[in-house]
Amino acid sequence: MRLSSKTTTLLVLAALIALAPLFFPSSYYFRVGSLIFVNGLAVTGLVVLTGYAGQISLGHAGFVGIGAYACALAPVHLGLNPLAAAVVGAALSGGLAWLVGRPILRLKGYYLAVASLGFGALVSMVLANEAQVTGGPDGMTVPDPGLRALLKSAGLDLSNSAFWYAFSGGILVIGAWLALNLYHSPTGRALRALHGSEVAARTVGVDVARFKLQAFVISAVYASLSGSLLALQNKFITPDVAGYMHSIELVTMTVLGGAGSVIGAVSGAMILTTLPQVLTVFQEYEQVMLGLVMMLVMIFMRDGLLPSLSRRIRGRGE
Amino acid sequence: MPELMQFLLSGVTVGAVYALVALGFTIIYNASDVVNFAQGEFVMLGGMFTVFAFEAGLPLPLAALLAIIATAAIGVALNKLAIEPARGAPVVSLIIITIGASILIRGVTQIAFDKQLHRFPAFSGDTPIQIVGATILPQSLWVIAGALAVFVGLWLFFTRTLTGRAVLATANNRIAAQLVGINTKYVMTLSFALSAAIGALAGVLVTPITLTGYDIGIALALKGFAAAMLGGMGNPKGALVGGLLLGVLEALTAGYLSSQYKDAAAFVIILAVLFAMPQGLFGRKSTDRV
Numbered sequence: 001m002r003l004s005s006k007t008t009t010l011l012v013l014a015a016l017i018a019l020a021p022l023f024f025p026s027s028y029y030f031r032v033g034s035l036i037f038v039n040g041l042a043v044t045g046l047v048v049l050t051g052y053a054g055q056i057s058l059g060h061a062g063f064v065g066i067g068a069y070a071c072a073l074a075p076v077h078l079g080l081n082p083l084a085a086a087v088v089g090a091a092l093s094g095g096l097a098w099l100v101g102r103p104i105l106r107l108k109g110y111y112l113a114v115a116s117l118g119f120g121a122l123v124s125m126v127l128a129n130e131a132q133v134t135g136g137p138d139g140m141t142v143p144d145p146g147l148r149a150l151l152k153s154a155g156l157d158l159s160n161s162a163f164w165y166a167f168s169g170g171i172l173v174i175g176a177w178l179a180l181n182l183y184h185s186p187t188g189r190a191l192r193a194l195h196g197s198e199v200a201a202r203t204v205g206v207d208v209a210r211f212k213l214q215a216f217v218i219s220a221v222y223a224s225l226s227g228s229l230l231a232l233q234n235k236f237i238t239p240d241v242a243g244y245m246h247s248i249e250l251v252t253m254t255v256l257g258g259a260g261s262v263i264g265a266v267s268g269a270m271i272l273t274t275l276p277q278v279l280t281v282f283q284e285y286e287q288v289m290l291g292l293v294m295m296l297v298m299i300f301m302r303d304g305l306l307p308s309l310s311r312r313i314r315g316r317g318e
Numbered sequence: 319m320p321e322l323m324q325f326l327l328s329g330v331t332v333g334a335v336y337a338l339v340a341l342g343f344t345i346i347y348n349a350s351d352v353v354n355f356a357q358g359e360f361v362m363l364g365g366m367f368t369v370f371a372f373e374a375g376l377p378l379p380l381a382a383l384l385a386i387i388a389t390a391a392i393g394v395a396l397n398k399l400a401i402e403p404a405r406g407a408p409v410v411s412l413i414i415i416t417i418g419a420s421i422l423i424r425g426v427t428q429i430a431f432d433k434q435l436h437r438f439p440a441f442s443g444d445t446p447i448q449i450v451g452a453t454i455l456p457q458s459l460w461v462i463a464g465a466l467a468v469f470v471g472l473w474l475f476f477t478r479t480l481t482g483r484a485v486l487a488t489a490n491n492r493i494a495a496q497l498v499g500i501n502t503k504y505v506m507t508l509s510f511a512l513s514a515a516i517g518a519l520a521g522v523l524v525t526p527i528t529l530t531g532y533d534i535g536i537a538l539a540l541k542g543f544a545a546a547m548l549g550g551m552g553n554p555k556g557a558l559v560g561g562l563l564l565g566v567l568e569a570l571t572a573g574y575l576s577s578q579y580k581d582a583a584a585f586v587i588i589l590a591v592l593f594a595m596p597q598g599l600f601g602r603k604s605t606d607r608v
Contacts, residue, residue, distance in 0.1 A: 056410055103593040109409045110353045114547050115592055117540070118585035129578045244536070248417055255410055284429055291422025298411045298418065299404045 006180045009263050013176055017169040021162070030161035032277055037168035038230045039269040043253045044175050044262055045222025050251070051259035052188060053215040054195030055105065056113045058247050059120025063093040063220040065127050065242025067227030069134060072142045072237050082145040086228035090221045097220030098213065105212045117244065124242035139238030142231045164233040171229060175222060176262045182218070191215055223250075256297050258304025267306050320451030325573040326566060327449065331458040331527070333565020334465035335361075338520035339542025340549065340557035341468060342513035347552050348489035349509035352401055352412050356420035358539030359427075360514045363389045364521025365530030366427060369436040378438060386518040392423070393514025397507055420535060427532040440526040457526045464523045468516055469558050476554075485509060489552070537581075544588045550598030559599065564588075 017037070024030060042064060049055050070089025074080045080088065104115045127134050134140060148163045158166065182188045190211045194201040202208050231237045240246065249272060257268025275293065279286045301308035339357055346354045367385030372378055400415050407415075441460050446453035475482040487495040488505045496502055521530060528534075545564045549556025564584055571583035591598065 050410060056413070058413075103589075107592060107596055110413075110551060111547065111592060111596060113353075113409075113413060114543055115589055118544070118589050121540070121585050122582055125579065125582050244540070251410070252414055252417075255414055259410070285425070287421050287425030287428065289425075291418045291420070291425055294418030295400055295415050295422065298407065298415045299400060302404075302407050302411055 006184070009180060009261075010173065010177055013263060013266070014173050017173065021165070027159060027161040030159075030165040032274060034161070034164045034168045034233055035230075036266075036270045036273045037165075037172040038226050038233070039250070039253060039273050040172050040266040041168070041175050041229065042223045042226035042250050043265045043269045044172070044179050045219035045226075046250060046254040047259060047262050047265045048179055048182060048191070048222070049215045049219035050254055051261070051265065052183065052191040052195060053212055055212060055215065056109070056251070057116040057120075057216070057219070058113050058244075058251060059116035059118070059123075060219065060223045060250050061242050061244070061246035062120035062123030063097065063223035064227035064230070064246060064250075065123050065239065066093045066096070067224030068142075068231040068237045068241050069127060069227075070224070071228045071231040072140045073133070075143045082143055082228075082232055083147070086225060086232070089228055090224045093220045093224035094217045097217045101213045101216040101220075102209075105209065105216060117247070120242065120247050121244060124239055124244070127239040127242050134239070137239060139236060142235050142237055144235065145232060168229050168233065171225070172266070175225075176266070179222075179262050187211065187214060252294055255304055256294070258307040260303065260307060264304050264306035268304065271305070321573070323450050323452035325569045327452055327454045327458065329566035329569030330562060331454075331461050331565070332568065333545075333562035334462045335520050335524045335528075335538070335561075336541045336545040336564050337465050337558045337561025338468060338516055338523075339538055340545040340561045341472065341554060342517045342520075343542055343546040344552055344554050344557045345472075345485075345509050345513040345516070347546075349485055350397075350401060350506050352416065353543065353551075354396075354510075354513070355413060355416040355539055355543070356396065356423060356535075357513065357517055357542055358535030358537070359420045359423040360389050360393065360517025360535075361521040361524075361538050362427065362530055362532065362535040363392060363423070364518025365525035365534075366431055366436070366521075366532070367518070368522050368525065369438055369530060370431060372438045378441070381438075382522045385522060386515050389518035389521075390511040390515040393510040393517075394507055396514075397510035401510070402503070402506070420539065424532055424535060431532065433532060435529045435531040437525055437529045455527060457523075461520075461523045461527070464519060465558070465561075468519065469554070472554055481508070541584065544584060547598055548588050548591055550600035553598075553600045556598060556600035 020033060021030065042060065046057070046060060049057060067086065067089040070092060071082045071085045074085035074088055075082050078085075100119055104112065104119065107115050128137050130136075147167070148158065148160065151158060151163070190201070190206045193204070193206055194208050194211060198208055227241060230241060253268040253272045254265045255268070256272060257266065258264025275290065276286055279289055282289075297305055339361060342357045342360065343353060346352055346357075364385050367388050368378075368381045371381035371384050376384070396419055400419055404411060404415055440455065440457040442456040444455065446455055447459075476486055484495070484500045485505050485508065487498070487500055488502045492502055495505075541564060542561070545560035546557050547560070548564060549558070549560030564587075567587055568580045568584050572580035575583070
């Protein structure tokens with residue numbers, strides 16, 4: 001039996017996550033790994049928005065910030081478990097995306113880019129300025145959800161970094177599975193249709209506004225959960241997560257690997273998350289390298305790294 | 319009343335800088351449909367080059383001139399090395415390319431110069447001038463006059479010169495422009511040089527007031543971009559009005575509401591304008607062909 005590309009993608013992803021630790025010389029690698037998964041989750045959401053539906057957002061770090069701060073604030077003010085707080089944050093992000101998405105998504109191209117950028121900037125400004133609630137630029141601590149302790153009492157004792165590696169890896173696989181299912185669903189087809197041509201999609205009866213909004217809400221929920229995961233594993237959070245640069249990083253990761261496919265975008269997240277870790281040796285040159293990578297890939301491999309490479313490997317004759 | 323006057327004056331000064339950045343966006347956008355996110359870096363480079371040439375012993379006007387020429391050359395290089403090879407790429411790719419360029423320029427500046435904030439002396443001293451109970455720095459007048467001069471100069475260039483009309487023709491319809499013998503590649507190169515030079519000029523004018531440093535470009539690009547959007551992308555008049563409007567609104571918000579949220583005010587207003595008029599204040603309505 002031939003495996004569908006969806007199953008293959010998921011199997012490859014799960015196998016990589018499960019087998020990579022065999023080659024980890026130190027717990028530091030678990031830490032980088034979980035960072036990759038956290039970014040990969042946000043980027044998977046952007047695949048739905050950008051890769052499927054063809055819409056740009058330069059403000060998604062705003063949703064990451066909401067998810068992150070939900071995990072810090074809800075336990076203090078509402079007495080929720082941090083995991084429940086993550087769900088509240090996701091609901092909040094989804095609701096907010098639904099509210100701002102309606103007017104914003106009427107805009108196209110650069111206009112949509114600047115509107116979403118404005119939204120992200122507003123969120124990060126509120127997080128940085130409302131110091132009495134959010135701790136301001138100093139950030140705030142995030143309580144532990146107690147999952148590790150629960151596992152320990154069940155007889156499974158994982159180190160902190162190994163636990164978060166496995167946990168965020170698991171969430172990423174679930175997130176990828178949902179996004180891949182969406183791709184082949186009627187909604188996914190509608191999104192791809194409006195990506196091709198909005199006018200043509202409307203002519204064949206696709207409710208363009210509704211589907212764009214759905215993609216925006218879905219991607220906001222992914223971003224929010226990614227922020228929550230980051231907050232939980234770092235146990236500390238600053239407004240930087242919601243900043244403009246983080247939005248740019250997320251979009252870059254998405255298109256770097258290939259916005260059209262989940263696995264491509266996740267590999268983009270992997271490259272851009274590991275690059276700064278490798279480059280700390282040449283900290284001075286980090287920005288230069290990042291800028292160069294962004295430019296070179298976009299100039300010479302327009303569809304992203306993975307699709308371009310696989311095309312080159314598969315079909316020389318094309 | 320003097321209070322309001324003071325806010326207006328400082329708003330117009332900042333707004334003039336936004337307008338110059340927005341004009342830079344407009345020129346490149348018209349010639350190539352690219353929004354150049356590295357526009358703020360041109361302003362930064364204008365200031366930085368002048369600072370270091372001046373500290374190396376050159377007279378200020380010569381240092382400024384060199385800075386503008388050097389920045390224009392970088393603008394041309396950006397077009398030749400990054401934008402031209404990416405012709406026909408989707409909007410997202412172009413956004414990433416120019417954002418990558420801005421990060422690259424920032425990184426190189428930081429290595430070549432340093433991470434400090436710099437300034438050089440104001441052109442005509444630092445003695446404030448009294449206007450209706452408010453004060454204004456002589457340098458602010460230089461900034462405002464500079465923005466107006468650039469605007470008038472561009473207007474003359476676009477309406478009175480053959481080259482300027484070639485740029486307009488290219489903006490209007492690239493293929494038609496090629497058919498009547500316009501070298502659209504040259505027009506694009508010229509646009510990048512021009513908008514980099516205008517950005518650098520803004521940097522030269524404003525550095526004595528606001529200081530320059532390797533990372534001042536991001537905020538300026540965002541504000542200039544917002545100003546251009548507010549006025550209607552691609553419209554020089556819109557860029558000027560959008561920039562001034564944005565500066566004044568920001569100053570009023572900082573003065574009467576909250577200085578922490580002055581940037582927020584700018585974005586809220588832009589979002590509101592875009593919702594009501596998706597093409598901006600002076601934008602053309604466009605239709606898609608399928």
